[in-house]
Amino acid sequence: MAESSLRLDREAKGSLYARAGITDCWIVNLVAHVVEVSRDPRPDPDAPYGWSSGARESLDETATVARLAVPAARIVVSQLLP
Secondary structure, eight states, X not given: OOGGGHHHIIIIIXXXXXXXXXXXXXXXXXXXXXXXXXXXXXXXXXXXXXXXXXXXXXXXXXXXXXXXXXXXXXEEGGGGOO
16 A cells, blocks of 8 residues: 555545445555554544544554454465555
């Protein structure tokens, strides 16, 4: 991901995904070497499209993460980063 698209990905796209009911959204932030996980979509009048994620977490390369749909399949964040 380019540093220039990070704000767009977090704010506009994140709001659209939350509005669409996508419950599990990941941004692989190559600049900071983390995976940003957004979950729990909810109405938010201050968000660009009226929705945002209620739970956000930034995971470093030593952490593991799993999709909500398959919680037993854990992925080490470092495997997602170059």
